[in-house]
Amino acid sequence: MDPMDRIHVEGDSTYMLMLEAARRGYPCWFCVPQQLRAEGGQARAVCQPILARPTAPHFEIGALEDRPLGDFDVVWMRKDPPFDIDYIFSTYLLDLAPPSTLVLNRPASLRDFNEKMATFRWPELCVDTLVTQDIERAVAWARSQADRVVLKPWDGNGGRGVLVSHPDDGNLRSMVEILSNEGRRAIILQRYIPEIRNGDKRIILIEGEPVGWMLRVPQPGDHRGNMHVGARVEATELTQREREICATLAPTMRRAGLLFVGIDVIGDYLTEVNVTSPTGIQEINRLMGLQLERRVTDAVEARLAALRQEVG
Known part of the structure; x- marks a missing residue:
């Protein structure tokens, strides 16, 4: 999961899952992705026991422990995006958990189901979309639309980097160039949904x-x-x-x-x-x-x- 100083208990879902685990009497530990490693063919984590409470102080955190993932019944991957190479590497380490440990969500599926790209497995459910890093193709596609278009990074989250343009926008090319880092990164263009x-x-x-x-x-x-x-x-x-x-x-x-x-x-x-x-x-x-x-x-x-x- 993310570092504890990023957890805002008034809205955090991971906190609620920890509270429910405590209510059922399940002990919990936590670590950040950098504390995962593979050693001797075994996935291990430097982790800390944590007890979540509904009132302040909301967390009781214990001393660091070095433990194999096989010690745990369930391992939750609750690291927020960005979905970058470090995130992907963490899923490779989680893949090394023994078959008796339940890893959620399944690491291979975390890699396979990118939050924006996964929708294209069901094209009949999606709005008209182009994914490309080709600047000319992106601009031409946007210009061909009858109304506004949405531009966004394929790996963004939380609404960051989402832009709305229209076919006659004089800034359209600049938007594409900036979002795609001059054609070095793929971007998503979609018909605007009113x-x-x-x-x-x-x-x-x-x-x-x-x-x-x-x-x-x-x-x-x-x-x-x-x-x-x-x-x-x-x-x-x-x-x-x-x-x-x-x-x-x-x-x-x-x-x-x-x-x-x-x-x-x-x-x-x-x-x-x-x-x-x-x-x-x-x-x-x-x-x-x-x-x-x-x-x-x-x-x-x-x-x-x-x-x-x-x-x-």
């Missing part, structure tokens, strides 16, 4: 099933429905189209070992599949009167029981 004015919907999936959702409404004058940049959250309902999207994704989520996922939907379109460190538990709990951390932990216990039967 329904973003009403917000984008975050839907939490547990074992592929929708269990909680909320609407994230951009600030006035903004087009980004990300809480990191000031979007507000509202209660909402799932549409029939959104339920169809969830049902389409569910078999793949289960096969890929993606137990805890957050998908984003704007209008009728799937825009992101968040598998690295989905958030929204606290906000959805408040809006819907749920305890999603309990639903997640129930699913973890069921998955672990199945693993125990499988490996003996």
Whole structure:
């Protein structure tokens, strides 16, 4: 996970999962990715025991310990993006955990399901999109659109670097050049979805099933429905189209070992599949009167029981 000084207990989902583990009597340890290593063919972590509490002081942290990942029943990967080479390397180390240890979400699937690129596995659910680092192709595609276009980095998060342009924008080429680092990095261009004015919907999936959702409404004058940049959250309902999207994704989520996922939907379109460190538990709990951390932990216990039967 990220360093403890980045954990804001008033909105953090990992904190809620630790609280639920403590409520059930499960001991927890934590480490940052830099404390993972492989030695003698074994994945190990320099980690610290941690007890989460619902009131201040919110954490009781113990001394450093050097332990193999095989000592643990479950290892959660809850490091926030960016999804960079260091993140990918961490998944290689997690792959070395023994078969008896449940790693969530599955490391290979963390690599395979990039949060923005994974949507293209279901092209029928996606808005018209181009992914390229070719500046000329990107500009020509944007100019060919009938209305506005969205430009964003393929590996961004939290609404950072998201721009809106239009076919006649004199700054369009400059936007493409800057975002693509002069053609050295791929960028995503998408047809603008006007329904973003009403917000984008975050839907939490547990074992592929929708269990909680909320609407994230951009600030006035903004087009980004990300809480990191000031979007507000509202209660909402799932549409029939959104339920169809969830049902389409569910078999793949289960096969890929993606137990805890957050998908984003704007209008009728799937825009992101968040598998690295989905958030929204606290906000959805408040809006819907749920305890999603309990639903997640129930699913973890069921998955672990199945693993125990499988490996003996």
